[in-house]
């Protein structure tokens with residue numbers, strides 16, 4: 001598949017995420033996303049959601065992919081040179097009246113790579129970055145009809161929080 005944006009060969013400047021790469025003795029590593037990873041991220045997302053959203057992902061990359069701030073994280077898990085999962089999140093200050101906390105917006109692991117600890121490693125790595133940013137609380141939102149993601153977050157120690165989501169149709 002052709003890259004969405006030409007591959008950058010220059011090295012990313014050393015920011016907080018430079019120290020994020022985790023390299024266990026074996027298995028995938030987790031590191032900050034690079035431009036050349038985007039096609040694979042888009043393909044994983046399209047496989048899970050059934051929608052290919054190139055413009056959306058380009059904008060997510062612009063916003064979260066700089067790798068320069070612990071507060072904004074777009075991480076990928078790499079196994080044998082290919083992207084097998086990603087996680088995106090951000091520290092939000094005082095939104096919904098809450099003290100600053102880390103939010104996970106998205107996590108996906110390639111279906112063939114699941115149940116091998118990659119999701120856990122992604123969540124651990126983003127949590128470490130948020131701790132470095134000074135926050136001590138992690139939050140996320142999930143669809144009620146997605147028991148898989150609920151099982152995963154529960155397995156990581158997450159429980160129902162103090163916020164509830166509300167919505168209505170806008171005519």
Ligand SMILES: CC(C)(COP(=O)(O)OP(=O)(O)OC[C@H]1O[C@@H](n2cnc3c(N)ncnc32)[C@H](O)[C@@H]1OP(=O)(O)O)[C@@H](O)C(=O)NCCC(=O)NCCS
Pocket residue numbers: 048105106107108109110113114115116117118119120121146148149151152153155
């Ligand atoms: C949820 C997800 C990220 C988990 O990734 P993973 O790499 O398989 O997770 P791990 O291997 O680290 O699993 C950790 C724990 O999560 C739970 N878990 C993971 N998959 C599970 C499943 N299919 N059923 C029940 N529990 C599950 C288990 O407790 C597991 O621990 P265990 O293996 O010791 O039993 C992955 O299944 C995924 O990408 N699902 C689709 C996500 C999605 O819908 N994203 C869109 C909204 S953001």
